[in-house]
Amino acid sequence: MLQRIDLLRYTVPSCxxxxxxxxxxxxxxxxxxxxxxxxxxxxxxxxxxxTRPFLIKxxxxxxxxxxxxxxxxxxxxxxxxxxxxxxxxxGNDVQFASGAVFYPFQQxxxxxxxxxxxxxxxxxxxxxxxxxxxxxxxHMLVPSKDAFAEKWExxxxxxxxxxxxxxxxxxxxxxxxxxxxxxxxxxxxxxxFDMLSAPNSSSSSFKHIQSLLNGGNGNRSINSIANKxxxxxxxxxxxxxxxxxxxxxxxxxxxxxxxxxSFNQAFAKRFRNERTLDSFLHYKFISGGCxxxxxxxxxATGSNSLCIHxxxxxxxxxxxxxxxxxxxGSLGGYCADISRTxxxxxxxxxxxxxxxxxxLNVQRGCIxxxxxxxxxSLHDIHEQSIKLMKQELKNLGIDKVTGxxxxxxxxxxxxxxxGLDVHDVPKASRYESLKPGQVITIEPGLYxxxxxxFPSYFRNVGIRIEDDIAIxxxxxxxxxxEAVKEIDDLENVMQNGVSTRFEExxxxxx
Numbered sequence: 001m002l003q004r005i006d007l008l009r010y011t012v013p014s015c016x017x018x019x020x021x022x023x024x025x026x027x028x029x030x031x032x033x034x035x036x037x038x039x040x041x042x043x044x045x046x047x048x049x050x051t052r053p054f055l056i057k058x059x060x061x062x063x064x065x066x067x068x069x070x071x072x073x074x075x076x077x078x079x080x081x082x083x084x085x086x087x088x089x090x091g092n093d094v095q096f097a098s099g100a101v102f103y104p105f106q107q108x109x110x111x112x113x114x115x116x117x118x119x120x121x122x123x124x125x126x127x128x129x130x131x132x133x134x135x136x137x138x139h140m141l142v143p144s145k146d147a148f149a150e151k152w153e154x155x156x157x158x159x160x161x162x163x164x165x166x167x168x169x170x171x172x173x174x175x176x177x178x179x180x181x182x183x184x185x186x187x188x189x190x191x192x193f194d195m196l197s198a199p200n201s202s203s204s205s206f207k208h209i210q211s212l213l214n215g216g217n218g219n220r221s222i223n224s225i226a227n228k229x230x231x232x233x234x235x236x237x238x239x240x241x242x243x244x245x246x247x248x249x250x251x252x253x254x255x256x257x258x259x260x261x262s263f264n265q266a267f268a269k270r271f272r273n274e275r276t277l278d279s280f281l282h283y284k285f286i287s288g289g290c291x292x293x294x295x296x297x298x299x300a301t302g303s304n305s306l307c308i309h310x311x312x313x314x315x316x317x318x319x320x321x322x323x324x325x326x327x328x329g330s331l332g333g334y335c336a337d338i339s340r341t342x343x344x345x346x347x348x349x350x351x352x353x354x355x356x357x358x359x360l361n362v363q364r365g366c367i368x369x370x371x372x373x374x375x376x377s378l379h380d381i382h383e384q385s386i387k388l389m390k391q392e393l394k395n396l397g398i399d400k401v402t403g404x405x406x407x408x409x410x411x412x413x414x415x416x417x418x419g420l421d422v423h424d425v426p427k428a429s430r431y432e433s434l435k436p437g438q439v440i441t442i443e444p445g446l447y448x449x450x451x452x453x454f455p456s457y458f459r460n461v462g463i464r465i466e467d468d469i470a471i472x473x474x475x476x477x478x479x480x481x482e483a484v485k486e487i488d489d490l491e492n493v494m495q496n497g498v499s500t501r502f503e504e505x506x507x508x509x510x
Contacts, residue, residue: 043155045119061116063332064251085190090206091122109420140168192233238425243437255331258288260482268497274299274313290329297327305462319345339466346494351457358392362444370476379430382414415441438471
C-alpha cells in the first residue's frame with residue numbers, strides 16, 4: 001500500500017550488506033585505472049545504478065529518471081480514476097525475426113513510463129480501491145527467476161526483485177495471471193484496459209488478459225464482467241506522456257546534442273555509399289553516449305530522397321547529388337529526431353541552394369510559432385507551413401509549372417510529438433493548443449519529381465530539415481540545435497571540418 005517510501009534504496013536484501021563496500025570500491029576505481037572490477041552480486045534484468053554506476057545516478061531507476069518520478073507518475077494517473085478501479089497494462093514479448101533470431105526488445109512504453117520496468121512478458125496493474133491515494137496499489141506480474149533460462153537469456157529481476165528494486169507493492173509470477181487478475185477485477189467496479197486494440201496486441205500477456213476479461217475458453221473466474229465498466233486507458237496516459245517533465249526534457253536535450261554533434265562530424269566527411277554514412281552515424285550516436293538508434297534511419301542520396309521513408313540505404317553517392325538523412329539516437333528510452341540534407345561534394349549548386357533555402361525559410365517560420373502563448377496547435381502550424389511553402393515555391397517560379405500543387409511537392413505533415421516513441425502519443429490530438437513541456441518536431445520538406453514540367457536543375461531532389469522543439473510559454477528550446485543547417489555553416493563544416501568534438505563515451509550520467 002505504498003508503504004515503501006524510501007525510494008532511493010532498492011537493492012535486494014541479500015545484497016545490502018555488500019552495498020557500501022561495493023560503492024566505495026567503485027568510487028575509488030573512478031580515479032584509477034579500469035582494472036580489477038568488483039563484481040556486483042545483484043542479478044537484475046536491466047541496468048541499475050548498482051550495476052552501471054557510470055550510466056545511472058543514485059536514486060534513478062533508468063537514465064535520468066528517478067524512482068520517485070515513476071512513483072509520482074502513477075499517483076497522477078490514480079488521481080484521475082474513480083475509487084474501486086484498476087488499470088491493466090500488458091508488457092511486450094521478445095519478437096523473433098526467424099527461428100531463434102530475435103529483435104532487440106521494445107517494451108510497451110505506457111508500462112515503461114509508469115514503472116521503468118524494461119523486461120519482457122510482464123503485466124502491470126495499478127489499483128485504486130478508495131479515494132485515498134495512499135491506498136493505491138502497484139502490482140507487477142513478471143517472469144520468475146529461472147537459472148536455466150537466465151544462463152541463455154541473461155538475468156531476470158524476478159518476483160522479489162520487482163518489489164525491492166522497482167517498488168511494486170505486490171507481485172507474482174506471470175504464470176499466475178489467470179488466478180491473480182480475476183481477484184483484482186472482481187473487487188473493482190471500473191476496469192481500464194485497451195480491450196479492442198493496443199500497440200502491443202500481439203503480446204501473449206495482452207491476449208491472455210483479453211481472454212480473461214471476455215470469459216474466453218470457458219473461463220468464468222471474473223464475476224459479472226458484463227456489469228463492470230471496461231474503458232481504454234492509453235489516451236489518458238498519452239495526455240501525461242505528452243507533457244515532459246524537466247528530467248525528461250534534460251534527457252531529450254542530451255540525446256539531441258549527441259545526435260546533432262554526430263551529424264556535424266558526418267558533414268565533414270565524404271561518403272561514397274549510403275550504408276557507410278548510415279554506419280558512421282550509428283557509431284557516433286552510440287560512442288557519443290546514446291543507447292541506440294531512435295529508429296531505422298533514412299540515408300537517401302539523389303532521387304532516393306523522393307521516397308519519404310527510404311531505408312534501403314545501400315546506393316552509391318554521386319558528387320552532383322544531395323543526400324537526405326533522417327536519423328538520431330535514443331537515450332534512456334527517449335528519442336531524438338533529426339533530418340538534414342546536404343550536397344555530397346561539400347558545395348551547394350545555385351539550384352540546390354535555392355531549394356534548400358526555401359525549405360529552411362519554412363522551417364524558420366514554423367519554429368517561431370512554437371510558443372504556448374501563440375495558442376497554436378500542431379495542425380495550425382502545419383497549415384501555416386503550407387502557406388509559407390506556397391510562397392517559397394512562387395519565389396522559385398514553380399507556380400508557373402502546369403498542374404503543380406503544394407501537396408504534391410510537400411506531401412507530409414509538418415511534424416509530430418516526440419518522446420519515448422519517435423512518433424509519440426499518436427492519440428493526443430493535433431488540434432489542441434500546444435502546451436509548455438510538449439516536444440514536437442518541425443520538419444518541412446520539398447520533393448521535386450523527375451517530371452519534364454519542372455526545370456531540369458530542380459528534378460530528382462528531395463530536401464527535409466527537421467529539429468526537435470520543446471514548447472515554452474513565451475519561448476521555445478531547440479533540442480537539436482547542435483546540428484548546423486544554415487548554408488554558410490554547412491559549407492564551412494563540409495570544407496573545414498568541425499571545431500567541437502566529443503570523445504567516445506564522454507557522456508557519463510546525465
